Amino acid sequence: MKFLVCISKAPDTTTKIAFTDNNTKFNNDKVVFIVNPYDEWYALVRALELKEKLGGTVTVINVGAADTDAIIRKALAIGADDAVRIDAEPVDAMFVAKQIAEYVKENAYDIVLCGKETIDYNGSEVGGMIAGLLDWGFVSLASSLELNGNTATLNREIAGGHETVEVTIPFVLSAAKGMAEARIPNMRGIMAARTKPVAVVAPSASENYTSILSYELPNDKTGVKLVSADNVSELVALLHNEAKII
């Protein structure tokens, strides 16, 4: 089985969000970038578990400039066999999906795995777009993946519960919590990652469908209104009369 895991670079979850150039660019000064957690913890680790059980290869693919090398090496240290970097600054999700879909058309893979969303743009887009571009089956928000020959069984989150679905390869999934447990790379993995192959591929032409014009920070809360622990009925009154939500 040939697994392709899409990884994105994302600012560490504790990053203070700020913007530059008249609020048109994300300020990445001193920001620590990590592998997007959903891509790493769930998609990559589940692909590795299945490879260890059933054989095959796990390739990670990233659309990004040379500065994404660190997160690619992290994915290799966790256990991916090799990596592909499409050498382009990502414009939007469709741009990323088109680059990956073009690569998949030229190189046979059985299962493409993405995280359910990136923690910076929170769109939940790339997986479905790749599936749409390739006309492959798509299972979104998958919380488990088992393989039996060429048939996969997955659980996916739905409103108020979950459902079990079946799909045959090739297909695309987006991985949510439950799919796997995060792995910490060991020293051997980190050493091995240094010599694993990273193919740098030129991007294919793509028009821009969307762009970000500017950013703003949400209005700060006006400050918490504290109620004494001895007078809890005041809180009930505030929620009813002032906030008008009960």
Add this chain to the structure above:
Amino acid sequence: MPVLVFTESANGTFKKSNFEAVSYGARIATQLNTEAYVIDFENLSDDVLKSLGDYGATKVYRVANEALKNFDAGLFAKVLNDVAKKLNAATVIFSFNYSGKAIAPVLAAKMNAGYVAGAIDIPVMEGRTMKIRKNVFSGKAIALYAIHSENKIIALTSNTVAPEKTENKCSVENLEITITATDSKVKVKEVVKASGKITLSDADIVVSAGRGLKGPENWGMVEEMANILGAATACSRPVADIHWRPHEEHVGQTGLTVRPNLYIALGISGAIQHLAGVNGSKVIVVINKDPEAPFFKAADYGIVGDVFEVVPKLNEAFKKFKAGA
């Protein structure tokens, strides 16, 4: 070129999020000097479908096909693409929920459409460019997007744009779309839904608790508060990780994102990852014995006190209020 709005009911009844999407589509249609049509794949009665017309749709198309009883994002996107072609539509609106997140990106690829996932306001047209806001960085910032492409898809975040009732009448029509066996690639084998409980992602009120509760045996008072308020229960990540509560309840960066009208946090310190999952809530109430807990900075109302003393008293006060209301 009409605006299409995809709807999906909850067991045959439309909810606020559906009305939000229809009203949103209708307001965009007005800006574009066109009409909003609803596309629904369920075999629902005329009366139920017409209830969407109250929010500005002029037509509801019922696409009833046995194959669409099986949720397959790829198949749904294929059918919607065919519908859009048939009706000559260039704009499609979804709710940003489980189904919308699954179908919209596939459709965007098929329609060559620019897609904004999780819009939070009514778009502004500037020539043929649509400008629209969405939350980014897990709610820590807002970005103004431009969609440049001719075809446009928007998934609307629930609880951000209030639905508006209109006077217009709407008609229901059937629309036939050809589906072949190879169009469906994903087969649903089993659907498991917790019955009776209020769904966390749709709940208007969420009562959430964390490690301050000291053990799973103490959740009785949390569930009691949820019962009194008609709320869903949630929990912080550590609580789910040590199996005090099921993972489905975990709210936060890596768990579920919720946007209720009221989020009550009991004994949760408010780590940044937890806040990322709840900061879209309209009103946040925090009860914690540590006055330095970071959650107070994100809260609207707070009580500094021991949850084991405050929560039972608060439950009595809520009960009294509900009995009087």
